[in-house]
Amino acid sequence: MSSMPEPGTVEQLTLAKALNAGLRRAMEDDPKVVLMGEDIGKLGGVFRITDGLQKDFGADRVLDSPLAESGIVGTAVGLAMRGYRPVVEIQFDGFVYPAYDQIVSQVAKLHARSRGRYPMSMVIRIPFGGGIGAVEHHSESPEAQFAHTPGLKVVACSNPSDGYWMVQQAIAHDDPVIFLEPKRQYHSGRAPVDVRADPPALFSSRVTRAGSDVTVISYGPSVSVCLASADAAAGEGRSLEVIDLRTLSPLDLGPVFESVRRTGRAVVVHEAHRNLGLGAEVAASIAEECFYSLAAPVLRVGGYDTPYPPARIEEHFLPDLDRVLDAVDRVLAH
Amino acid sequence: MDILGDPLTEPDDTMIQLLTPTGERVEHSGVSWTADAQAEAELLRGFYRDMALLRRLDVEATALQRHGEIGIWSQVLGQEAANIGAGRAMRRQDYVFPTYRDHGFAWCKGVDPLGLLELFRGVNRGGWDATETNCAYYTIVIGSHALHATGYAMGIQRDGAVGTGDPERDTAVVAAFGDGATAQGDVNEALVFAASYHSPVVFFCQNNQWAISEPTELHLRSPIYRRAAGFGMPGVRVDGNDVLATYAVMTEALNRAREGQGPTLVEAFTYRMGSHTTTDDPTRYRSADELEAWRARDPLARVEAYLRRGGHADQRFFDGIEAEAEELGHRLREGCKAIPTPDPVLMFDDVYAEMPASLAAQRAEFVAYRDSFLTEGSVR
Ligand SMILES: Cc1ncc(C[n+]2csc(CCOP(=O)(O)OP(=O)(O)O)c2C)c(N)n1
Numbered sequence: 001m002s003s004m005p006e007p008g009t010v011e012q013l014t015l016a017k018a019l020n021a022g023l024r025r026a027m028e029d030d031p032k033v034v035l036m037g038e039d040i041g042k043l044g045g046v047f048r049i050t051d052g053l054q055k056d057f058g059a060d061r062v063l064d065s066p067l068a069e070s071g072i073v074g075t076a077v078g079l080a081m082r083g084y085r086p087v088v089e090i091q092f093d094g095f096v097y098p099a100y101d102q103i104v105s106q107v108a109k110l111h112a113r114s115r116g117r118y119p120m121s122m123v124i125r126i127p128f129g130g131g132i133g134a135v136e137h138h139s140e141s142p143e144a145q146f147a148h149t150p151g152l153k154v155v156a157c158s159n160p161s162d163g164y165w166m167v168q169q170a171i172a173h174d175d176p177v178i179f180l181e182p183k184r185q186y187h188s189g190r191a192p193v194d195v196r197a198d199p200p201a202l203f204s205s206r207v208t209r210a211g212s213d214v215t216v217i218s219y220g221p222s223v224s225v226c227l228a229s230a231d232a233a234a235g236e237g238r239s240l241e242v243i244d245l246r247t248l249s250p251l252d253l254g255p256v257f258e259s260v261r262r263t264g265r266a267v268v269v270h271e272a273h274r275n276l277g278l279g280a281e282v283a284a285s286i287a288e289e290c291f292y293s294l295a296a297p298v299l300r301v302g303g304y305d306t307p308y309p310p311a312r313i314e315e316h317f318l319p320d321l322d323r324v325l326d327a328v329d330r331v332l333a334h
Numbered sequence: 335m336d337i338l339g340d341p342l343t344e345p346d347d348t349m350i351q352l353l354t355p356t357g358e359r360v361e362h363s364g365v366s367w368t369a370d371a372q373a374e375a376e377l378l379r380g381f382y383r384d385m386a387l388l389r390r391l392d393v394e395a396t397a398l399q400r401h402g403e404i405g406i407w408s409q410v411l412g413q414e415a416a417n418i419g420a421g422r423a424m425r426r427q428d429y430v431f432p433t434y435r436d437h438g439f440a441w442c443k444g445v446d447p448l449g450l451l452e453l454f455r456g457v458n459r460g461g462w463d464a465t466e467t468n469c470a471y472y473t474i475v476i477g478s479h480a481l482h483a484t485g486y487a488m489g490i491q492r493d494g495a496v497g498t499g500d501p502e503r504d505t506a507v508v509a510a511f512g513d514g515a516t517a518q519g520d521v522n523e524a525l526v527f528a529a530s531y532h533s534p535v536v537f538f539c540q541n542n543q544w545a546i547s548e549p550t551e552l553h554l555r556s557p558i559y560r561r562a563a564g565f566g567m568p569g570v571r572v573d574g575n576d577v578l579a580t581y582a583v584m585t586e587a588l589n590r591a592r593e594g595q596g597p598t599l600v601e602a603f604t605y606r607m608g609s610h611t612t613t614d615d616p617t618r619y620r621s622a623d624e625l626e627a628w629r630a631r632d633p634l635a636r637v638e639a640y641l642r643r644g645g646h647a648d649q650r651f652f653d654g655i656e657a658e659a660e661e662l663g664h665r666l667r668e669g670c671k672a673i674p675t676p677d678p679v680l681m682f683d684d685v686y687a688e689m690p691a692s693l694a695a696q697r698a699e700f701v702a703y704r705d706s707f708l709t710e711g712s713v714r
Contacts, residue, residue: 038546038548039546042618043618043619044618066514066517066548066553067545068517068518070519094474094475095475095476098518098519133456135454136474138474274696275692304681305685306682306685307685310456310457310458310459311405312676316681316700317681322707
C-alpha cells in the first residue's frame with residue numbers, strides 16, 4: 001500500500017512520487033505534522049502530490065481546506081503556535097498572494113515578535129514556474145517576494161532526490177520554509193532516490209556539474225535547462241560548471257564564489273523576472289566577493305519584466321538553452 | 335419542489351422554482367413574476383435557443399481541447415440555465431464580472447465565443463473588448479472580482495446612474511462566483527462593502543455543489559443565501575437549473591439594484607455536470623449516482639418538455655436550433671484552428687500605460703535577439 005521505498009533501496013521516482021514519499025515519511029516520523037490545502041484529500045491534490053495520504057493518515061492530519069489561502073496559512077499559524085508542524089499546499093504559485101499578508105506579516109515575524117516563544121515551524125509548498133501551457137496565474141515564480149522577507153527561509157528543489165529529502169528536512173526545520181517545487185517536472189521523468197543516503201544539508205547549494213570555463217548558477221526548473229546547455233556547450237568545447245542553489249534564503253554562495261574564482265565568469269539563470277530577481281542578489285554578491293577574479297560582468301538570464309505571457313508564446317519568455325548559451329557566449333567574449 | 339432534505343445540500347421549499355424538472359409550470363410566492371402565457375413561451379423559446387447553443391459551445395470547446403487546439407476548457411455543462419437566466423435578465427448597460435466558467439454570461443453580453451477560445455488557446459487573456467460588451471475579463475483568482483464588481487457599482491452610484499427611473503440609464507452590476515469562492519475573504523469583503531454603501535450589485539453565486547473535489551458542505555455549514563441576512567441584504571435561493579425562475583429572480587434583484595435599493599445575494603442551486611476543467615477527473619471524488627440524479631434535473635430537458643407539452647414549439651423549432659448549433663460548431667472548429675499565434679513581442683506591450691525606458695530597452699533586446707536567429711538562418 002505504501003508507495004514509500006523500503007529503507008535500504010534506491011527507487012526510480014518522479015518528482016511527484018518522491019515528494020509524496022517524503023511527505024509520507026515525515027508524517028510517519030512526527031505525529032505533529034499536519035497537511036493542509038485545497039483538494040489535497042480525496043483528490044490527492046491537483047498534481048497528486050498528496051495522493052493516498054488522507055486515506056492512510058486520516059482527515060485529521062490531511063485537511064481539505066476551504067477555498068481561502070489566507071485562511072489556510074492563518075490557521076496554520078495558530079496550529080504552529082500550538083506545537084503542530086503544518087505543511088500547507090498552495091495549489092498554484094499565482095494563488096499564494098491571498099495569503100501574502102499572513103506570510104510576510106505573521107509567519108515571518110512571529111518568532112521575532114514573541115522572542116522565540118512561539119514555534120513557527122511551517123512549510124508552505126508552492127508548485128512554481130511555467131512551461132505547462134496554462135492560463136494566467138498558473139506559471140509564476142514568486143520566490144524573490146519571499147526571499148526578500150526576513151524571517152522566512154526559501155528553498156527550491158530541482159530533482160526527485162532533493163524533493164524527497166528536502167521536503168522532510170524542511171518539515172523538521174524549526175523556521176518557516178517556503179518550499180518551491182518545479183511543477184513542470186512533477187511527472188516529467190524518473191530519477192534515482194536513495195533513501196539510505198545521508199542527504200546534503202537543507203540550506204546548502206551544490207555543484208551539479210563540474211566545469212572550468214563559465215559558472216552557471218540556477219535553481220528549480222532552470223537547473224535542467226542549464227544542464228542541457230552544459231551538454232550542448234561541451235559539444236562546442238566549452239566547459240560549464242552548473243551550480244544548483246537549492247536554498248534561496250539564506251543563500252549558500254560559498255560554492256559559487258569558489259567556482260567563480262576559478263572560472264572568472266558567471267551567468268545566473270531563473271524563470272522569475274530579471275528585475276530584482278535572485279540573480280541580482282547573486283550577481284551583486286559575486287561582485288563583492290570575487291571582483292578581482294572576474295573576467296566579465298556577471299550576466300542574468302531571466303523571465304522578462306512583463307506579466308507571464310499567454311501559453312502560446314511562453315517559450316519566448318522562459319530562459320531556454322539558446323538564451324543560456326547566448327549569455328555564455330557573451331561572458332566568454334570578454 | 336421535487337426534493338426536500340438537508341437545506342445545505344438539498345433545496346428546501348424556499349427555493350424558487352417556476353418550471354419543475356419535468357417541465358411543469360408552477361408558481362412560487364418568493365418572486366413577483368407575471369407574464370402572459372404567450373410572452374412567457376416566447377421568452378422560453380429564446381432561452382432554449384441560448385442554452386442549446388451554449389451547450390454546443392461547451393461540447394465543441396471540450397473537443398477542441400482534446401484535439402490540442404486549446405489548452406484547457408472549464409465546462410459550463412449543467413449550469414446553462416443559471417448562466418442564461420441571469421445573463422438575459424441583464425440590460426445592455428449592466429456590467430457582469432464572470433468567472434472562468436460563465437460562458438453563458440459572455441454569450442448574453444454578445445462576446446464572440448471565438449474570443450473565449452482565444453483565451454483558452456493561450457493567445458491572449460480574453461479576446462473581447464470588455465468595455466464594449468460590459469463583460470469583464472474572466473478572473474481566475476477565486477473571488478477577487480467580487481470586489482471589483484462592488485467598486486464598479488460604487489462608480490455607477492457616483493455617476494448618478496441609479497434610481498433615476500430611466501431604463502436606459504439605471505445600471506446594475508453582477509458579480510458571479512461559485513460556492514467555493516464564498517470562503518474567500520475577498521467575497522466576504524465585497525458583501526460588506528456593497529451592503530455598507532448600498533451599491534447596485536447583485537451577487538450571483540452558482541452553487542454547483544463542488545469546488546473541484548471539495549463539496550459545498552466543506553465551505554459552508556449553512557445555506558449560502560442565508561448568509562445575506564448577516565451582511566444586511568436580501569438573500570434568495572433559486573433553482574439554478576430552472577431558467578425561468580433564475581430569470582425572474584435576477585430580474586427582480588437587478589431592478590432593485592437599478593432602483594437604488596441596494597445589493598442582493600442570489601444563490602442559484604445547480605450542478606456542475608462536467609469536470610472542473612478538462613484536466614480534472616471527477617470520478618476520483620464523486621459518485622455516478624449523484625451525477626445521474628442531477629441529470630434528471632437537466633436544465634434544457636425541462637424547457638423542451640414545457641415547450642412541447644404546451645404546444646409552444648414544434649419540431650421545426652427544435653430542428654432549426656439544431657441546425658444553428660451545427661453551424662456554430664463548424665464556425666468554432668474552423669475559427670479556432672485559424673486563430674493565429676501572436677507575435678511574442680506583444681508581451682512587452684500594454685504592461686504599462688506609459689512604458690518605462692528600462693522595459694523599452696528590454697523589448698529592443700528581445701527583438702534583436704530574436705532577429706539574430708533570422709539572420710543566422712537557423713536555431714542553434
Ligand atoms: C485564489 C485561488 N485559489 C485557488 C484556485 C484554484 N481553483 C480554481 S477553480 C477552484 C474551485 C472553485 O470552486 P467554486 O468557487 O465553487 O467555482 P466552480 O469552479 O465550481 O465553478 C480552485 C480551487 C484559484 N483559481 N484561485
